[in-house]
Structure formats: C-alpha cells, structure tokens
Amino acid sequence: MRLKIAVLAGDGIGPEVTHQATNILRAVAELGGHEFTFVEGLIGGTAITETGSPLPTATLDAALECDAVLLGAVGDNKFNALPPDKRPEAGLLQIRQALGGFANLRPSIAYTALSESSPLRPEVTKDVDILFVRELLGGLYFGAPRWWDRESNEAINTMRYTRDEVVRVARVAFELASNRRQKVTSVDKANVLEVSQLWRATVTEVAKDYPAVTLEHQLVDSMAMHIMNIPRNFDVVLTENLFGDILSDEAGVITGSLGMLPSATIGGAVNLYEPVHGSAPDIAGTGKANPLGAILTAAMVLRHSANLEQDAKAVEAAVNKVLNAGYRTADIARGQQPGQTPVSTQEMGKLVHQAL
Amino acid sequence: MRLKIAVLAGDGIGPEVTHQATNILRAVAELGGHEFTFVEGLIGGTAITETGSPLPTATLDAALECDAVLLGAVGDNKFNALPPDKRPEAGLLQIRQALGGFANLRPSIAYTALSESSPLRPEVTKDVDILFVRELLGGLYFGAPRWWDRESNEAINTMRYTRDEVVRVARVAFELASNRRQKVTSVDKANVLEVSQLWRATVTEVAKDYPAVTLEHQLVDSMAMHIMNIPRNFDVVLTENLFGDILSDEAGVITGSLGMLPSATIGGAVNLYEPVHGSAPDIAGTGKANPLGAILTAAMVLRHSANLEQDAKAVEAAVNKVLNAGYRTADIARGQQPGQTPVSTQEMGKLVHQAL
Numbered sequence A, B: 001m002r003l004k005i006a007v008l009a010g011d012g013i014g015p016e017v018t019h020q021a022t023n024i025l026r027a028v029a030e031l032g033g034h035e036f037t038f039v040e041g042l043i044g045g046t047a048i049t050e051t052g053s054p055l056p057t058a059t060l061d062a063a064l065e066c067d068a069v070l071l072g073a074v075g076d077n078k079f080n081a082l083p084p085d086k087r088p089e090a091g092l093l094q095i096r097q098a099l100g101g102f103a104n105l106r107p108s109i110a111y112t113a114l115s116e117s118s119p120l121r122p123e124v125t126k127d128v129d130i131l132f133v134r135e136l137l138g139g140l141y142f143g144a145p146r147w148w149d150r151e152s153n154e155a156i157n158t159m160r161y162t163r164d165e166v167v168r169v170a171r172v173a174f175e176l177a178s179n180r181r182q183k184v185t186s187v188d189k190a191n192v193l194e195v196s197q198l199w200r201a202t203v204t205e206v207a208k209d210y211p212a213v214t215l216e217h218q219l220v221d222s223m224a225m226h227i228m229n230i231p232r233n234f235d236v237v238l239t240e241n242l243f244g245d246i247l248s249d250e251a252g253v254i255t256g257s258l259g260m261l262p263s264a265t266i267g268g269a270v271n272l273y274e275p276v277h278g279s280a281p282d283i284a285g286t287g288k289a290n291p292l293g294a295i296l297t298a299a300m301v302l303r304h305s306a307n308l309e310q311d312a313k314a315v316e317a318a319v320n321k322v323l324n325a326g327y328r329t330a331d332i333a334r335g336q337q338p339g340q341t342p343v344s345t346q347e348m349g350k351l352v353h354q355a356l
C-alpha cells in the first residue's frame, strides 16, 4: 500500500500533535510494509507570517497531488484584529473548500478509562458512541452576501443550502448508520429557519432509501441539552455546518477533552483529516498538548484513505491500552486517581507507538 | 401596587404551568395588598385552531395595553408541515417583535437540592449562577432575505446585526454584571463570521463605559464546552439570538431540567415573561409538567415589572424550600433519593404557594 500524505501542521500545538500522528503512521507503514510518504506545507498563521497568505498556492497544489491531507490546527491570537478572510482560519476554510470534502465525520466516544475526566457522571457517559456527520462546505461559513460595513455599522452573513448539498451529506450519514446502530438524528431549527425546513424535508426524503435506518429530527437547542442528558440515545448525528461546529465541540465533554477527538472530511477530491481541537496557543511548546486527537485522526486516515481498517483498529486499540494503563496528558487528568501517570505530548505519543 | 398582566397560556403544557404561575402572583398580591389583574389571550397553535392566526390582533392589542405579558409555551407537532411564518412559533416571534423587548434574561442556577438531577457531577454544578443575556430581536430569526424556493431547491436565511442593536443589549449585560460578579462573557464566532466581528468590536467598545466589569470573548463552539466543564467561571453571558437559544437550553443541564428555567425580556414597550421550556405536547395534561420554570418566571415579573424585589426573592425562596423538602416533578426526579416525594404539576404549585 502506497499513500502520499500532505502534512499541514499549522499553528500553536498543531506541529507537536501532528508530529506524534505522523510517527504513528510511519510505524504502521513499517509494520505492514506500506509506503507512506509525507509532504509538508504551510497553513494558517505560520503561513501568513512566512508568505503573507493563510493558504499559499504551493500548499494547495501539493495537497491536491496527495492522497490525504493531515492538518494540525490553525489560529493565532496575533491575527484577531484581521477580518475573517485574512485570518489563519481563512486558510482552513479555503483548503476545506478546495479539497471539496463536504462530510466531516467526528466520532465522540466515551473511553471507560477516562470516565473520571468528564464533568458528566460515569453512568451518563457509559458506552456512548456518537458519530457526528457535519456538513462542511455550506451554511453561514461560505454563504454570500457577507460583509461588515463600517460606515452603516451593519453586518451580514448568509445561511444558504441547496437540496443537492443536503442530499449528498445526508447519504453519507445514512450509509454510515447502516453499518452502525441504524439511527440518524438530524439537527435543525425548522421551527424558525427556512433553510432548516429545506434541510428537514430533504433529509426525510433521503431517509426513504434507507428503510432499515430510523430517522429522528431534533431542534438544535433541544439537541444541545439531549447530548448531555442522554448521549447514549444517539448513533449518527447529522448537522449543517455551524450547528455541527457547536454540537461536536460540546460532545467533547463526553470524552472528557476536546483533545481526544479526531475528524475526517470525505466526499471530495482529497480527504482532509484534522483533530477537532484548536491551536491552543496558550499551551503550545509546553508539552501539555494531548496528541491522542491527532493520533486517532491518523487512524481515520488509515480507515478512510488507505482502506486499512485493521490497522486503524490497532491504533485505536493502542490508544485505549495506554489510557487503561493510566497515562494522562494534562487535559484528561481531571480527578486524578491513584495509578495515573501524568505524561507529556511526546511521552504519550511514544507510549501509543510502543503499545502498537 | 397595580399591575395588569396579559396571560397567553399557549400550547401543550403552557396552560397548566401558567395556571400555577398566576396562582402564585395572586397569592403575592393578596399578601402584599397589591392589585394584579389578568387578561387572557390566545397565541400559538391554539390561536391558529381558533382564529387561523398564531397571533390574533385581539391578543396583541390586549398585550400592548398591559404592564407585562406572561406567556406559557407555543408549539404543536400538528403544524410541523407549515412554513415558519404560519406556525405556532410565528406567533411567539411576532409578539416578541411587537413588544420590542430586545434583552432576554435567562438565569441558570444550580439548586443544591437538585444536584442529583443533573447529569453533571455535583462538584461541577456547585454554586453555579449564570445569567444569560440573549439578544432577542435580531440575527437569523428576523433577518431578511429569507426564503425556501421549491423550484430552485435552495433556501436562505440572513444573520444581520447593526451596531445599535448590539450596543443596547450589551449595555443591559454590563449593567446587570455591575450588580453581580462584575464579569461579562460575550459569545460569538468572530473567527468566521463578519456579523460576529461587528458584535465583538461593539461589545468591546461598550465595555469601556464599565471599567469595573471584566469582559471576555468566547467562540460559540468553545463556549458550548466551557459551560459544561467550568460553569462556575461565568457570570453574565451575552449572546446573539441563535447562540443564546442553543447555549441557554444547554445550560438547563446545569439546573437538572429545562423545566426549572425562567426568562424575562426587557427593554421594549411591554416586558415579556416566558419559561425557557417548550410546549412539550407529549406530556401535556398528564400532570408531569414542572411548573417551577413558570413560577420563577412570575418572580421575574415581580422583579422587573412590579419592582417588588422582596416578593420576587420570597417566591424564589419558596421554590428553594419546596425543593429542599424533597418534592419533585418527573423531570427533576433523576437519581431519586430516599426522602424525595414525586408530585404533579398542580401539587408542586400548591406546595410553593404554601411555602410562601
């Protein structure tokens, strides 16, 4: 198996966690006799500083020639005063759009070993296994018109969806649910928004092609509550772009830390892989960052771009083993118990490597 | 003290809980020698069924002549197929707009007696006392253009804010924080949305007039997480309309149930009071509804429309007393302990009345 992976480490803790993820990919390649090659590229604040652009052409060209793109994180407080289209995040949104992946998969799993890390009671998080399917190329993120007019002191963003955009991401959700617990929960605000009415009608229509899968609709406000109250009730959760942004971060609470959450964006020319967490500039370079989100993201590369399901499972099992052995980065050390060992970013990466 | 209150009970559990709230207001009037009069009006699904409109002119006219409007809940699955502007919820949005209140205050308080009702650990919810200030007349709820074109199969909603709209609601937040713990957390998505950039810049400007109050900015996705992880860190949380809708429902998780949450909308011609919970048609008429959200909403009427702070506190204390005595409606009976007594909507109302 040959795989060419563009590595865009980005800002803050991006490089540290990505380094651990590529280490794991190298290990998998060596163990299985695969040939993985890595091409590095600039993105985000680092790219602005070095080239003036959050997504240099060289990065995009390289990414489009690869089989997968592994991204660290982007964002740097230094650029807070800039308008959205000049910020590090613009690089992320541009590459998402250029690669064309519209279905962002974000698993939210409760690890037994981490049940003490969550602010939720263990009996609430027990056995939770949610897969968010977040539409990633539509809605307020990309809708036009969008402006902030400093003369009239007014600003506008546009939430826009077409039926086709909803159909394609809904299909991904139903396909995935078919191989899981056969349930899709679609999130919208159909009691207020026309866009949500289109969303709900379209998802309902797509559901007819998947008679074995149960479809339920939830309003986004209720859903924000249900995810905390009864997370075990959910299997695949299908959302538009911004609702998915909010709810999948919220679901990090189940796992105990955003630092544990991986994501994969599929459906486009090249799949894009990024941990859900941000660049966390405040802890960059301190060794406090949790690399498991990035490592689990590497597992998703194996699953969705290399078709190496067994290896993906092996990486996930290695993560589980290390957690069960009590190793904890700072973010998952809440309520530290006897038998737990605090470790750095690098140590955690090494431990997963050894467990593999 | 004289007060004329329009009572719009609405749909589902609306009438049952509102009935308990007006009972409490009557009791306060009697005890204090005040003259409260109540005028009933139709709204929501009930109004559609009886008059064809979710907000009949008669209701609006009556409401505008009152000193306060007490609303139950609106929404009925019967009308799910209708477009947003024909649904029960349209009546709610129309009356919000007509009354002109732009600052929706939603306290989220952790009651010690209910610490077992929350899916969050008691050490996380302990002493939490958050006041959401949700902008209620702008954003995606009211922004134009808005449409779902069934020919082109495309739909649009518009998130729109002007500087003035942000200034006025921000002032309310800072004023309230000045009398609380001197902290405002403003929520936006300024790394992506132009509207959020206007929001952030404006709030930052308003903050200059309140040097004693600390202002912090949070992205809505991070905030959805922080509210669960570190709810004690927040005092006043200022949000645009939809973010406030989502986050304040989520914060219901802290209290243990949405059924506990009151709200008041101030700043307009007539203040509007509504519990945060919905119409819950599935439990309507079963006696399972929790009337405490509506009763605590009545306390907010006393506070914000009658200037009877002592009486408002007395009602809140009565609620606390009843909870401490172990009485529980179904929604707050999670993890039932010995010493707890399950009660119906009506019994709960009576108990608060007696405790008063």
Ligand SMILES: CC(C)[C@H](C(=O)O)[C@@H](O)C(=O)O
Pocket: A074, A075, A089, A092, A245, A276, B191, B192, B221
């Ligand atoms: C950094 C930001 C633009 C991004 C988003 O909002 O999509 C992030 O929050 C995410 O969830 O991947």
Ligand SMILES: CC(C)[C@H](C(=O)O)[C@@H](O)C(=O)O
Pocket: A191, A192, A221, B074, B075, B089, B092, B245, B276
């Ligand atoms: C019923 C609905 C229109 C309403 C809203 O979204 O504002 C409700 O969820 C609320 O929070 O008061």
